[in-house]
Amino acid sequence: MAILQDIVENLMKGKRDDVVALTQQALAQGLSAEKILNEGLLPGMNVIGVRFKNNEVYVPEVLIAARAMKAGTAVLRPKLVEAGVKPKATVVIGTVKGDLHDIGKNLLGMMIEGAGLKVVDIGIDVAPEKYIEAAKANDAAVVGVSALLTTTMVNMKAVVEARKAAGLAGKVKIMVGGAPVTQAFADEIGADGYAPDAASGADLAKKLAGVA
Numbered sequence: 185m186a187i188l189q190d191i192v193e194n195l196m197k198g199k200r201d202d203v204v205a206l207t208q209q210a211l212a213q214g215l216s217a218e219k220i221l222n223e224g225l226l227p228g229m230n231v232i233g234v235r236f237k238n239n240e241v242y243v244p245e246v247l248i249a250a251r252a253m254k255a256g257t258a259v260l261r262p263k264l265v266e267a268g269v270k271p272k273a274t275v276v277i278g279t280v281k282g283d284l285h286d287i288g289k290n291l292l293g294m295m296i297e298g299a300g301l302k303v304v305d306i307g308i309d310v311a312p313e314k315y316i317e318a319a320k321a322n323d324a325a326v327v328g329v330s331a332l333l334t335t336t337m338v339n340m341k342a343v344v345e346a347r348k349a350a351g352l353a354g355k356v357k358i359m360v361g362g363a364p365v366t367q368a369f370a371d372e373i374g375a376d377g378y379a380p381d382a383a384s385g386a387d388l389a390k391k392l393a394g395v396a
Protein backbone atom coordinates (compact mmCIF):
# COMPACT_ATOMS: atom_id res chain seq x y z
CA MET A 185 0.00 0.00 0.00
CA ALA A 186 1.41 3.38 -1.09
CA ILE A 187 1.02 5.18 2.23
CA LEU A 188 2.89 2.45 4.12
CA GLN A 189 5.73 2.64 1.59
CA ASP A 190 5.78 6.43 2.07
CA ILE A 191 6.15 5.86 5.83
CA VAL A 192 9.05 3.45 5.23
CA GLU A 193 10.85 5.93 2.98
CA ASN A 194 10.30 9.00 5.16
CA LEU A 195 11.34 7.12 8.27
CA MET A 196 14.57 6.05 6.58
CA LYS A 197 15.26 9.71 5.76
CA GLY A 198 14.50 10.68 9.37
CA LYS A 199 11.66 13.02 8.33
CA ARG A 200 9.87 13.11 11.64
CA ASP A 201 7.07 15.54 10.75
CA ASP A 202 6.26 13.66 7.54
CA VAL A 203 6.25 10.32 9.39
CA VAL A 204 3.84 11.76 11.96
CA ALA A 205 1.54 13.21 9.26
CA LEU A 206 1.58 9.99 7.21
CA THR A 207 0.90 7.86 10.29
CA GLN A 208 -2.08 10.07 11.13
CA GLN A 209 -3.32 9.83 7.52
CA ALA A 210 -2.95 6.04 7.51
CA LEU A 211 -5.05 5.82 10.69
CA ALA A 212 -7.63 8.17 9.13
CA GLN A 213 -7.76 5.86 6.09
CA GLY A 214 -8.78 3.06 8.44
CA LEU A 215 -5.53 1.11 8.59
CA SER A 216 -4.97 -0.58 11.93
CA ALA A 217 -2.21 0.61 14.25
CA GLU A 218 -0.66 -2.89 14.09
CA LYS A 219 -0.52 -2.79 10.28
CA ILE A 220 1.06 0.68 10.26
CA LEU A 221 3.62 -0.45 12.84
CA ASN A 222 4.45 -3.77 11.19
CA GLU A 223 4.38 -2.68 7.55
CA GLY A 224 5.50 0.97 7.82
CA LEU A 225 7.53 1.97 10.86
CA LEU A 226 9.32 -1.29 11.67
CA PRO A 227 10.44 -2.15 8.10
CA GLY A 228 11.84 1.39 7.73
CA MET A 229 13.86 0.97 10.93
CA ASN A 230 15.03 -2.48 9.84
CA VAL A 231 16.45 -1.14 6.57
CA ILE A 232 18.34 1.49 8.57
CA GLY A 233 19.65 -1.31 10.83
CA VAL A 234 21.03 -3.25 7.85
CA ARG A 235 22.62 -0.11 6.39
CA PHE A 236 24.12 0.75 9.78
CA LYS A 237 25.64 -2.73 9.97
CA ASN A 238 27.09 -2.36 6.47
CA ASN A 239 28.55 1.07 7.29
CA GLU A 240 26.30 2.68 4.68
CA VAL A 241 24.77 5.02 7.30
CA TYR A 242 26.22 6.24 10.60
CA VAL A 243 24.99 7.04 14.12
CA PRO A 244 23.47 10.49 13.25
CA GLU A 245 21.29 8.98 10.48
CA VAL A 246 20.24 6.15 12.81
CA LEU A 247 19.37 8.65 15.52
CA ILE A 248 17.18 10.81 13.30
CA ALA A 249 15.45 7.69 11.95
CA ALA A 250 14.93 6.50 15.55
CA ARG A 251 13.50 9.94 16.44
CA ALA A 252 11.03 9.67 13.53
CA MET A 253 10.16 6.12 14.61
CA LYS A 254 9.46 7.30 18.17
CA ALA A 255 7.24 10.13 16.90
CA GLY A 256 5.33 7.70 14.67
CA THR A 257 4.80 5.18 17.46
CA ALA A 258 3.63 8.01 19.74
CA VAL A 259 0.80 8.66 17.23
CA LEU A 260 -0.13 4.96 17.36
CA ARG A 261 0.15 4.76 21.13
CA PRO A 262 -3.52 5.48 22.01
CA LYS A 263 -4.67 2.82 19.53
CA LEU A 264 -2.16 0.26 20.74
CA VAL A 265 -3.04 0.93 24.36
CA GLU A 266 -6.82 1.21 23.87
CA ALA A 267 -7.77 -1.37 26.51
CA GLY A 268 -9.17 1.10 29.03
CA VAL A 269 -9.51 -1.47 31.79
CA LYS A 270 -8.27 -1.16 35.36
CA PRO A 271 -4.74 -2.62 35.55
CA LYS A 272 -4.66 -6.07 37.11
CA ALA A 273 -0.93 -6.07 37.84
CA THR A 274 2.16 -3.90 37.52
CA VAL A 275 5.17 -4.54 35.30
CA VAL A 276 8.48 -2.67 35.67
CA ILE A 277 10.39 -2.36 32.39
CA GLY A 278 13.82 -1.00 31.53
CA THR A 279 16.82 -1.42 29.25
CA VAL A 280 19.72 -3.18 30.88
CA LYS A 281 22.88 -1.50 32.22
CA GLY A 282 25.21 -0.19 29.53
CA ASP A 283 22.51 -0.23 26.85
CA LEU A 284 20.84 2.91 25.46
CA HIS A 285 18.41 1.32 22.96
CA ASP A 286 14.82 2.02 23.95
CA ILE A 287 12.52 1.69 20.94
CA GLY A 288 11.77 -2.01 21.48
CA LYS A 289 11.36 -1.50 25.21
CA ASN A 290 8.93 1.38 24.60
CA LEU A 291 6.90 -0.76 22.21
CA LEU A 292 6.82 -3.53 24.78
CA GLY A 293 5.50 -1.02 27.33
CA MET A 294 2.70 0.07 24.99
CA MET A 295 1.70 -3.52 24.29
CA ILE A 296 1.66 -4.40 28.00
CA GLU A 297 -0.48 -1.33 28.74
CA GLY A 298 -2.71 -2.38 25.86
CA ALA A 299 -3.07 -5.77 27.54
CA GLY A 300 -4.50 -3.99 30.60
CA LEU A 301 -1.50 -4.01 32.94
CA LYS A 302 0.18 -1.00 34.56
CA VAL A 303 3.68 -0.21 33.27
CA VAL A 304 6.42 1.53 35.22
CA ASP A 305 9.17 2.42 32.73
CA ILE A 306 12.47 3.05 34.51
CA GLY A 307 14.36 3.98 31.34
CA ILE A 308 17.67 2.95 29.84
CA ASP A 309 21.07 1.96 31.22
CA VAL A 310 19.39 0.60 34.35
CA ALA A 311 21.55 -0.87 37.12
CA PRO A 312 20.40 -4.33 38.37
CA GLU A 313 19.40 -3.15 41.85
CA LYS A 314 17.27 -0.33 40.35
CA TYR A 315 14.93 -2.88 38.75
CA ILE A 316 14.43 -4.56 42.09
CA GLU A 317 13.97 -1.27 43.99
CA ALA A 318 11.33 -0.22 41.44
CA ALA A 319 9.60 -3.61 41.69
CA LYS A 320 9.41 -3.25 45.49
CA ALA A 321 8.31 0.40 45.39
CA ASN A 322 5.51 -0.36 42.91
CA ASP A 323 4.54 -3.78 44.21
CA ALA A 324 5.24 -5.15 40.72
CA ALA A 325 4.57 -8.77 39.81
CA VAL A 326 6.95 -8.75 36.83
CA VAL A 327 10.20 -7.09 35.82
CA GLY A 328 10.92 -6.86 32.06
CA VAL A 329 14.55 -6.44 31.02
CA SER A 330 15.45 -5.43 27.46
CA ALA A 331 18.89 -5.64 25.79
CA LEU A 332 19.94 -4.93 22.20
CA LEU A 333 23.66 -5.57 22.41
CA THR A 334 25.50 -8.86 22.79
CA THR A 335 27.84 -6.99 25.13
CA THR A 336 25.03 -5.87 27.47
CA MET A 337 22.73 -8.90 27.47
CA VAL A 338 25.17 -10.51 29.91
CA ASN A 339 24.14 -7.83 32.45
CA MET A 340 20.68 -9.42 32.59
CA LYS A 341 22.06 -12.15 34.82
CA ALA A 342 22.89 -9.52 37.45
CA VAL A 343 19.19 -8.57 37.61
CA VAL A 344 18.29 -12.19 38.42
CA GLU A 345 21.03 -12.19 41.08
CA ALA A 346 19.83 -8.86 42.55
CA ARG A 347 16.33 -10.32 42.89
CA LYS A 348 17.74 -13.30 44.79
CA ALA A 349 19.82 -11.03 47.04
CA ALA A 350 16.64 -9.04 47.85
CA GLY A 351 14.81 -12.24 48.79
CA LEU A 352 12.25 -11.77 46.03
CA ALA A 353 12.92 -14.95 44.02
CA GLY A 354 9.57 -16.62 43.38
CA LYS A 355 7.68 -13.42 44.25
CA VAL A 356 8.75 -11.09 41.44
CA LYS A 357 9.08 -12.74 38.00
CA ILE A 358 11.76 -11.66 35.52
CA MET A 359 11.23 -11.69 31.75
CA VAL A 360 13.89 -10.87 29.18
CA GLY A 361 13.91 -9.91 25.50
CA GLY A 362 15.61 -7.93 22.76
CA ALA A 363 17.19 -8.85 19.43
CA PRO A 364 20.22 -10.87 20.68
CA VAL A 365 18.34 -12.63 23.50
CA THR A 366 17.08 -16.22 23.12
CA GLN A 367 15.04 -18.68 25.16
CA ALA A 368 18.23 -20.69 25.79
CA PHE A 369 19.94 -17.58 27.20
CA ALA A 370 16.92 -16.82 29.40
CA ASP A 371 17.04 -20.38 30.77
CA GLU A 372 20.79 -20.17 31.32
CA ILE A 373 20.58 -17.01 33.48
CA GLY A 374 17.52 -18.20 35.43
CA ALA A 375 14.96 -15.75 34.01
CA ASP A 376 11.31 -16.81 34.24
CA GLY A 377 10.50 -16.09 30.61
CA TYR A 378 11.58 -14.82 27.21
CA ALA A 379 9.57 -13.20 24.44
CA PRO A 380 10.81 -12.57 20.89
CA ASP A 381 8.62 -9.52 20.23
CA ALA A 382 6.54 -6.91 22.02
CA ALA A 383 3.17 -8.53 21.35
CA SER A 384 4.20 -11.91 22.75
CA GLY A 385 5.98 -10.00 25.53
CA ALA A 386 2.61 -8.61 26.62
CA ASP A 387 1.11 -12.12 26.65
CA LEU A 388 4.06 -13.38 28.66
CA ALA A 389 3.78 -10.52 31.18
CA LYS A 390 0.14 -11.43 31.78
CA LYS A 391 1.00 -15.10 32.16
CA LEU A 392 3.85 -14.40 34.60
CA ALA A 393 1.64 -12.00 36.59
CA GLY A 394 -1.02 -14.72 36.78
CA VAL A 395 -3.69 -12.63 35.05
CA ALA A 396 -3.65 -14.28 31.60
Ligand code: B1M
Pocket residue numbers: 229230232233234236237243246247250282283284285286287288289291292327328329330331332333334335359360361362363364378379380381382383385
Ligand atom coordinates in the same frame (compact mmCIF):
# COMPACT_ATOMS: atom_id res chain seq x y z
CO1 B1M B 1 22.39 0.37 17.85
N1 B1M B 1 22.95 -1.47 17.45
N2 B1M B 1 24.15 0.74 18.64
N3 B1M B 1 21.75 2.18 18.00
N4 B1M B 1 20.95 -0.15 16.74
C1 B1M B 1 21.95 -2.37 16.90
C2 B1M B 1 21.21 -3.10 18.01
C3 B1M B 1 22.83 -3.33 16.00
C4 B1M B 1 22.22 -4.72 15.78
C5 B1M B 1 23.16 -2.60 14.66
C6 B1M B 1 23.97 -3.44 13.73
O1 B1M B 1 25.16 -3.54 13.87
N5 B1M B 1 23.30 -4.05 12.77
C7 B1M B 1 24.18 -3.35 16.81
C8 B1M B 1 24.30 -4.45 17.89
C9 B1M B 1 25.27 -5.55 17.51
C10 B1M B 1 25.28 -6.58 18.57
O2 B1M B 1 25.57 -6.34 19.71
N6 B1M B 1 24.95 -7.78 18.18
C11 B1M B 1 24.19 -1.95 17.41
C12 B1M B 1 25.35 -1.28 17.88
C13 B1M B 1 26.67 -2.01 17.64
C14 B1M B 1 25.30 -0.02 18.50
C15 B1M B 1 26.48 0.79 19.07
C16 B1M B 1 27.52 0.00 19.84
C17 B1M B 1 27.07 1.55 17.85
C18 B1M B 1 28.30 2.36 18.15
O3 B1M B 1 28.24 3.32 18.87
N7 B1M B 1 29.40 1.88 17.59
C19 B1M B 1 25.77 1.83 19.98
C20 B1M B 1 25.59 1.32 21.41
C21 B1M B 1 25.06 2.37 22.34
C22 B1M B 1 24.65 1.75 23.66
O4 B1M B 1 23.55 1.24 23.79
N8 B1M B 1 25.53 1.75 24.65
C23 B1M B 1 24.44 1.91 19.28
C24 B1M B 1 23.67 3.07 19.29
C25 B1M B 1 22.44 3.19 18.66
C26 B1M B 1 21.67 4.50 18.57
C27 B1M B 1 21.76 5.36 19.84
C28 B1M B 1 22.25 5.27 17.40
C29 B1M B 1 20.22 4.00 18.20
C30 B1M B 1 19.30 3.79 19.43
C31 B1M B 1 18.25 4.87 19.58
C32 B1M B 1 17.18 4.48 20.58
O5 B1M B 1 16.89 3.32 20.85
N9 B1M B 1 16.58 5.49 21.14
C33 B1M B 1 20.52 2.61 17.62
C34 B1M B 1 19.59 1.88 16.83
C35 B1M B 1 18.30 2.59 16.49
C36 B1M B 1 19.86 0.55 16.39
C37 B1M B 1 19.06 -0.30 15.38
C38 B1M B 1 19.33 0.29 13.99
C39 B1M B 1 17.56 -0.39 15.60
C40 B1M B 1 17.15 -0.90 16.97
C41 B1M B 1 15.66 -0.77 17.08
O6 B1M B 1 15.17 0.17 17.68
N10 B1M B 1 14.92 -1.68 16.42
C42 B1M B 1 19.71 -1.74 15.59
C43 B1M B 1 19.72 -2.59 14.35
C44 B1M B 1 18.43 -3.40 14.23
O7 B1M B 1 17.89 -3.87 15.22
N11 B1M B 1 17.97 -3.60 13.06
C45 B1M B 1 20.96 -1.43 16.31
C46 B1M B 1 13.46 -1.63 16.37
C47 B1M B 1 12.91 -2.24 17.66
C48 B1M B 1 11.38 -2.22 17.62
O8 B1M B 1 13.34 -3.59 17.72
O9 B1M B 1 14.62 -3.23 19.88
O10 B1M B 1 14.76 -5.46 18.64
P1 B1M B 1 13.99 -4.24 19.05
O11 B1M B 1 12.71 -4.73 19.87
C49 B1M B 1 11.85 -5.77 19.43
C50 B1M B 1 12.22 -7.14 20.00
O12 B1M B 1 13.61 -7.33 20.17
C51 B1M B 1 11.40 -7.23 21.24
O13 B1M B 1 10.24 -6.46 20.96
C52 B1M B 1 10.52 -5.41 20.04
C53 B1M B 1 9.41 -5.24 19.04
O14 B1M B 1 8.69 -6.38 18.75
N12 B1M B 1 11.93 -6.77 22.52
C54 B1M B 1 11.50 -7.37 23.67
C55 B1M B 1 12.79 -5.79 22.84
N13 B1M B 1 12.97 -5.73 24.15
C56 B1M B 1 12.17 -6.69 24.69
C57 B1M B 1 11.98 -7.06 26.02
C58 B1M B 1 11.09 -8.13 26.29
C59 B1M B 1 10.43 -8.78 25.25
C60 B1M B 1 10.62 -8.41 23.94
O15 B1M B 1 10.82 -8.55 27.53
C61 B1M B 1 11.37 -7.86 28.62
